Amino acid sequence: MDILQIFVNGIVLGALYACIAVGFSLVWGVLNVINMLHGSFIILGGYLTFFAWFYLGLNPILVLPAVALLLYILGFALQYLFINKVVTAPVLTTLTLTFGLDMILYNLMTVYFTATPRRVTLDLGSIDLAGIVMPVDRLLGMGLALLLTGVLYLVMRGSTIGRAIVAVRMDRQAAALMGIRVNRIYAITFGIGALMAGAAGAVFAMVFPVTTNLTGVFLGKAFVICVIGGLGSVPGALVGGLALGVIESFAGFYLGPQHAITVGFLLMLILLVVRPTGLVGVKGYE
């Protein structure tokens, strides 16, 4: 296979990865909470999209905003009811709590949805551009993923809510003194994290089969991308996602697909030790 083709495959995959990780990165960066629910949120988004498409015959792209909104509500509620109560506790507490919540959500999904791999098939064919073959649904997925990530970036930069989130991230106490309701911002941030995960899941289900067994895989990828790209910033997730996509694509081709994930994790471990702030990360988060 052509090196250029492998690279392009990596970029397409990387855009999806960026979309997967950006919500996780946001929650981690702002709340200082590792959200172990993230993988399940992605799968939930994917499944809901599939069901809406398969049983109700709806257009998956039009379903996407509805799924994202549902996930936002779920995320907001979880943060408001549970995580806000321990948000300043040590890592062990918050991480264990989100893991416990994830086990409940995961269990609910496996019982009610079963673990059958499901995929929205769009049948859009593929295009051939100067020898580089690319299925159209993947390109569409990449476009949607980049669009979503871009919209989040603009929201964080331009909107009042976005500015408030950034303010809370920078200094929680000062933000509170300026009249920002920190707990509400936390819940909104967590909701946005879930929203991005749900949307990413919806996009993913249009390109690859999703199953509940993938929750851990997606969570692992989000970890790796955050460490590669750095925490709490949209560009960081984008750089990390694209980097991981390209690395996995090459590692998969040259070493075999089963090693692609190992390489990502090894790279993360090395980066953790050598440069914990990531490639474009900001200092100050632990």
Add this chain to the structure above:
Amino acid sequence: MPRRALALTGLAAWIGLLAATPWVADNYTVRVAITIAMFSAMALSWNLIGGFTGYPSFSTAAFFGIGCYVGALAQRNGVPLVLAWTLATFGVALFAAALGTIILRLKGHYFAIGSIAVVEVVRLIVSSWGSVTGGGDGLNVPLLQGSPDWVAAKVLYVMLAIMLAAFAATVLVDRGRLGFGLRCINQNEDAADMVGVDTTRFKIAAYALSALFCGTVGAVYASWVGYIDPTDSFSILLTVKVPVMALLGGAGTVFGPVVGAGVFVLLEEFFWANFLEWNRAILGGIIVFLIFFLPGGILRLDYRRLLRRALELREAKQKSPEAAE
């Protein structure tokens, strides 16, 4: 020290009860007793780093799994049983010491992720290295000699011995310089460093100790079940269960992990028998309950206050005393 004597008597009675199961109870109960001893040893081990030092370590499954594989591979290559177990013990401790020098430089979330990533990387390496480890097909481990009842009793006594060794190590650490240093690190690592605690060495020692017994437990487990595979040996559930047990009993205390492991395994057996499909959700529910209602663990509950409140409630005739808890 009447409280400590009381607690020690309780522990001795508990161990005696577990040790008596092969003579008085059926195979199922013996299996539960083995599981309790096994998880007690691991929870005690985890407590050394996670409880005393406050480092959120999630690499238990890596230590356990490596112990499984080292023990199994050594035995398959003709190493006698006990030597294979010893090899697993020290192999894992060495691995942890080496790993510790690298990842203990990380703090907080980064350490947590680093320690989770270690489990994943080791699991992936074991799965891909098929020529040695059997890959995803797993490995058969030479069976222990003797009748099933005899094997179960043997495994139980070995696990109880490991549990006791882990407990003894915990007591020694708790009373010694190491424990003092680890608690200083938990309070404020920078300050501990400044007043002359060699934080790096202390942390590595705690980390290696926390791996030591997990390695033995893994090797004995492999001999007990006779078959291991990567998914089972490096399970993320195991990684989370062990800290949860220690937290349930009371992290950083000497007796907490034993109490937590006992309560947890019994709860799990109960739920496993009755709600098989909901096992995971129930475990999640226990975690959520633990974080919100028992943040210090069972041993740190203020029982006198609870009792007083229970009595008050009874006087008010609103609720029964059990419901007050």
